[in-house]
Amino acid sequence: MPYFDAASTAPLHPVAREALLASLDEGWADPARLYREGRRARLLLDAAREAAAEAVGCRPDELVFTPSGTQAVHTGVAGALAARRRAGRRLLHSAVEHSSVLHAAEVHEAAGGTRVELPVDRTGRVAAGEVAAALGTDTALVCLQSANHEVGTEQPVDEVAERCREAGVPLLVDAAQSLPWGPVPGPWSLLAASAHKWGGPPGVGLLVVRKGTRFAPQGPADERESGRSPGFENLPAIVAAAASLRALRADPGxxxxxxxxxxxxxxxxxxxxxxxxxxxxxxxxxxxxxxxxxxxxxxxxxxxxxxxxxxxxxxxxxxxxxxxxxxxxxxxxxxxxxxxxxxxxxxxxxxxxxxxxxxxxxxxxxxxxxxxxxLGVPAAGGEEVPAAAGGAARTAPAAPAAEPAEAAGLVVDALGKRCPVPVIELAKVIGEVPVGRTVTVLSDDEAARQDIPAWCTMRDQEYVGERAAERGTAYVVRRRA
Amino acid sequence: MPYFDAASTAPLHPVAREALLASLDEGWADPARLYREGRRARLLLDAAREAAAEAVGCRPDELVFTPSGTQAVHTGVAGALAARRRAGRRLLHSAVEHSSVLHAAEVHEAAGGTRVELPVDRTGRVAAGEVAAALGTDTALVCLQSANHEVGTEQPVDEVAERCREAGVPLLVDAAQSLPWGPVPGPWSLLAASAHKWGGPPGVGLLVVRKGTRFAPQGPADERESGRSPGFENLPAIVAAAASLRALRADPGxxxxxxxxxxxxxxxxxxxxxxxxxxxxxxxxxxxxxxxxxxxxxxxxxxxxxxxxxxxxxxxxxxxxxxxxxxxxxxxxxxxxxxxxxxxxxxxxxxxxxxxxxxxxxxxxxxxxxxxxxLGVPAAGGEEVPAAAGGAARTAPAAPAAEPAEAAGLVVDALGKRCPVPVIELAKVIGEVPVGRTVTVLSDDEAARQDIPAWCTMRDQEYVGERAAERGTAYVVRRRA
CATH class of the missing domain: 3.90.1150.10 (Aspartate Aminotransferase, domain 1)
Known part of the structure; x- marks a missing residue:
């Protein structure tokens, strides 16, 4: 059965499976202990750290293992912001970051910090120049993914890292999606990644804090992983994660x-x-x-x-x-x-x-x-397909709820209907609208705000705009042809 | 080779190993996804939660999986304290809790909360009555382990839970050491545990928050595990953890x-x-x-x-x-x-x-x-063994550094010497001290504060007391016989 969702989680790499099994036998003990089982576990942990660091392109003492990519991001953002508190409390991040970054930013904002969301173009990319322009003097940290998890667009991380370096502001790169394909270039300061995205097991993230980057771990102290990731090390999974990443890098294929x-x-x-x-x-x-x-x-x-x-x-x-x-x-x-x-x-x-x-x-x-x-959708050519039961919204010429400006036009009441019904209803009635006249779609579905203008662009109709209605929002479209 | 450190981590239970292998094949996908691999993972996660809840003695929806016992404690303490902020900011815990509890308490204190450390008797046990007496009206949370991780002493959790319930104060039980042997009795409110202590794999902790217990997760939001444990679920390890705990409970042996x-x-x-x-x-x-x-x-x-x-x-x-x-x-x-x-x-x-x-x-x-x-230690009978090279501290009658009160007595300068040297030096010279006279040990080793009085008790010598010296601390011992 074709599984086409590697960006959620990749199937386990055969090397990961093998390494996991071997380290269940060899690496089950506490690596902090001095007896032979502990020393053996410590050797495995050290070797895993070296392998992962080499694959990332950092020093082993710059890399710690976390329980997930999400926790690597949370820890990295909090620790970098806390260490830079005197420099400023502004956090810059792109509008298309992974939710783990956005949630960490929300915590910062709730604690009195400020956040600036950097816009992206229609492909989902930030402009390095815009990041540089937004840096200002009080920016504590910039967060930028190496590539987007939903649409795959690569960000100009190298260039942004260079601009951040010049400004003396640390850059945290969420490399979860791109690390399986190669190291992240540029003078970034912090990096987070997640093993199950590259075919490692779940339960392992990476947090890299490059030397010279100020970092103050938040939350309760713990001596494991340089004080940056509390709790007993998930060693078999760590060994498997590092082995599979090394295998990907070593594989000439x-x-x-x-x-x-x-x-x-x-x-x-x-x-x-x-x-x-x-x-x-x-x-x-x-x-x-x-x-x-x-x-x-x-x-x-x-x-x-x-x-x-x-x-x-x-x-x-x-x-x-x-x-x-x-x-x-x-x-x-x-x-x-x-x-x-x-x-x-x-x-x-x-x-x-x-x-x-x-x-x-x-x-x-x-x-x-x-x-x-x-769903009774009009066919591509514009002809209508008869509506199936249940999907249709009420349409009424000059409904009493409509405001004077649209009194002469058609009003589609799609209140209470979820995506994709509002757009379907619009497509169904557009043929009835005289050229040059408008149709108003009433909708309380958030997706309509995005999808009605997108529909107008694709169907070459004029999107007039939106305004608040008595209930929901009124989206006005003028028929062009 | 005999491994006698199960309290650090138990060797992997055969059932855990089997379940881990099986769920690497069946449970690798994202349980939040709706396609078949995701649904299969979700079923495994639900089944694991049910099995773990049954073994703990709680409802499945009261239990979440965390990446470690340490994180279960950190999350539990922070979430319970935050939810009880209006009731008070006092945190009570025993003096012998695991470091994860102490570190969580330190964070609370650093944020302006107060903490009260409950003393233990010579066996390491708190008195339920003392806990009850300390509750007061502004106590937000009580933390008590079910059994001590260093000396094995069981705490009166059942009775303390009852007293807390009467006072309307939640009790968080760190059950890491005892859960392998059975559920924790009593009306406790929160419970934390760690799978690798019972023969499960590392990377899995349990946090139970009983219904009716106010709880406000801290840190960045995340939709996984009821918002109480961020990051992609470590499903194969979770399945293995639950299977091995169920196996222990089901095993009539x-x-x-x-x-x-x-x-x-x-x-x-x-x-x-x-x-x-x-x-x-x-x-x-x-x-x-x-x-x-x-x-x-x-x-x-x-x-x-x-x-x-x-x-x-x-x-x-x-x-x-x-x-x-x-x-x-x-x-x-x-x-x-x-x-x-x-x-x-x-x-x-x-x-x-x-x-x-x-x-x-x-x-x-x-x-x-x-x-x-x-180390050149006096033999048990009191006779001295000749000192080996390197271990001996300087001893001097009436050394200039000694203060008037001890001028007539012997002074052992063990400054800069680590445990067990100060006590060894004391044992070496006690035979030279006239009965009824004192010997003073100068030490800057923290352990001496504990071990010199303990030595006096065992050897039936009089421990006079300690006072600050020019460097380190002076411990005064009077020879009895």
Whole structure:
């Protein structure tokens, strides 16, 4: 069964499995003890640290093992901010960071610090110049991912690191997604990563604090891992994590595999819009992770789409609002200003067969079509498909709730309807709107704010704007042709 | 090779190993995902939670998995204190808690809270009445271990929990050492434990917060584990931890094994003082963990003793100052007011053979004797053994540094000498002191404060007291006979 969600977690690397088994026998004791079992465990821990440091490109005494990438980020952000308290309390981070960075930033803000969110372009990339311009004199820390976890876009980490170095501000790089593919270049100060993203076991993160970087660990003291990661070391998993990372680096095939997956992703990027109408492929087509691609499908409920793909044998992920229990669209897609509905993220694990990708391209159009049909979506050409039961919102010419400006226009009441229904209802009525006149969609779904303008762009209709309505928000669209 | 340090970490239970292997295959995916691999992982996680909850004696939704017992304690203490902030900011804990509790308490204190350390008796036990008396009206939380990790003494958790319940104050129980042997009784509110103490893999702790207990997780938000333990779940290890705990509980032999180890420990408690002169066996002889015993040997450097036992094939641990890089005696032994030097902790793993214990009893007297001989220690009868090179401190009658009161007495200058040298020097000169006269030991070693009075008790000499000297501390001893 094709598993296309390596960005969530990669299947265990065979070397990791072997090393885990061996170190269950050899490395079960407490590495802090002086007897033979303890000394043996200590040797394994030291060797793992050396291997991981070499793969990252740092000194072994700069690297500690944490219980997860998330905890590496939390510890790194808190420790760097605390050590820089006198320099300032401003934290800069991109708008598309992983939630672990955002949550650490929220804690900083709640404690009286300030945070500045750096915008990204439509591909999801920050501009190094904008980071440099925002640095100011009181910035304590900058956080920037090496590559985005939802759309794969690579960030200009090298250049940003250089600018930060010049300004004397530390840069923390969340390298969770890119470390499997190579070390992070540039004079960064801190780095966080997660073993299960590269085929290591869960339970292991890396936190690197380069020499010369001020760092003050927060929280209760503990003598393990240089006082930077409390608790008994998860040694078998640490050994497995380091062994698999070293194996990836040592494997002369890694670069070849990256190139091969890059071509498979190129093929998906090209073929999906050809095979499926009303799709937006997002993220940078070139400066990106080799194995990851994301696209969004209009008029599709993401959760249903994922479910149907799963039934067809494909395990994929989504940043769509439609699959999240919080009902808010992915902050990454929102910051990029791209379509969020019907979002699908494909991240190919090491060794993905070309035939699996081809089969996915075969299955996808049929799956999307069937989901759309069930929702009564207008077909790509603009003709309408009859609405299925349950999905339709009420539409009314000049409904009493509408305000004077729209009195002459059509109002679609999609209140209480979740993504993708508001856009579907808009698509259904646009044919009834006289050219040059407007239609107003009333919606209280957060995704509509993003998806209605995106729909207008794709369908070449004019997005007039939004304003608060008595309930929810009124989105106004003018028919162009 | 006999491994007698189960209290540091227990060898992996065969069931844990099996479950770990199986869940590397079945449970590697993200349990938060909706595709089949994710759903399978979710089922394993749910089953592990149910099994662990049953073994602890709580509801599955009261239990979360953390990356370690230490983190379970840190999270539990911080979350309970934060939620009780309005009730008060006083934290009560015993003087013999695990360092993870003490370090969490230090953070509370640094943030403006208060902490009250509850004293223990000479066996290491708190009195439930004293806890109740200390509760007051502004106590936010009480922390009490179920059994001590260094000396094995069981605490009156059941009774303390009852008193706390009556007062409406939550009790957090650190059950790391006792959970392998059975659930913790009583109406406690929070519980922390660690899987590698019961034969589970490292990387897994448990935090239980009983329904009705106010709890406010601190630190960055995260949706995993009910928001109480951030980061990707360490699922294979969690499954292995739960399976091995369930196996221990289901095994009809567990109680028998506890009884068998209890007898072996009884034998060590009885025989060691018979076989080795000048030894103090500490902790409660009856209300204790089944598998753990600690004793201290006068005139012995703990690190050397552990090293020699390791050479003789025995892996044991120590709370002695002499093995620690910090050079301060174990806070547990200090709080109990017992001898700290030459401290040895024996904690027998499941299945320890009687013959191994017998061999230990055979080897120990010889090892202690050889260490003492090398240090030039007076033999048990009181006769002196000639001092070996390097170990001797200067002794001088009426040294100029001595103060008037001791001008007529002997002064032993042990400044700069570490445990056990100050006590050895005292033992060497006591024969030269006229009966009724004093000898003063000058020492800057923290352990002397504990070990010189302990030596006086054992040798029936009068401990007059201590006072600050020009350098270090002057300990005054009067010869009785």
């Amino acid at each position: 890694t670069d070849g595999e990256a190139a091969r997956l890059r071509l498979l992703v190129d093929r998906i990027r090209t073929r999906v819009p050809e095979l499926v109408p009303d799709v937006e492929v997002v993220g940078d087509p070139v400066r990106r992770l080799p194995h990851l691609v994301t696209f969004s499908c209009f008029y599709v409920d993401g959760e249903t789409l994922l479910h149907e793909l799963d039934r067809a044998g494909f395990s994929v992920s989504s940043g769509s609002s439609c699959t999240s229990s919080t009902l808010t669209p992915s902050h990454v897609l929102r910051a990029m200003g791209v379509l969020s509905e019907g979002n699908v993220r494909i991240s190919l694990p090491y060794g993905t067969a070309e035939a699996e990708v081809e089969r996915f391209l075969e299955v996808l159009p049929r799956v999307v079509r069937s989901v759309r049909e069930r | 567990t109680d028998g094994e506890a009884a068998r180890l209890r007898l072996l420990v009884d034998r060590i408690r009885t025989r060691v003082p018979e076989l080795v002169p000048d030894v103090e066996v500490v902790g409660d002889p009856v209300r204790r963990l089944p598998h753990l015993v600690t004793f201290s040997c006068f005139y012995v450097d703990g690190e050397t003793l552990l090293h020699e036992l390791d050479r003789a094939g025995f892996s044991v641990s120590s709370g002695s100052s002499c093995t620690s890089s910090t050079l301060t005696p174990s806070h547990v032994l200090r709080a109990m007011g017992v001898l700290s030097e030459g401290n040895v902790r024996i904690s027998l793993p499941y299945g320890t053979a009687e013959a191994e214990v017998e061999r230990f009893l055979e080897v120990l007297p010889r090892v202690v004797r050889s260490v003492r001989e090398r």
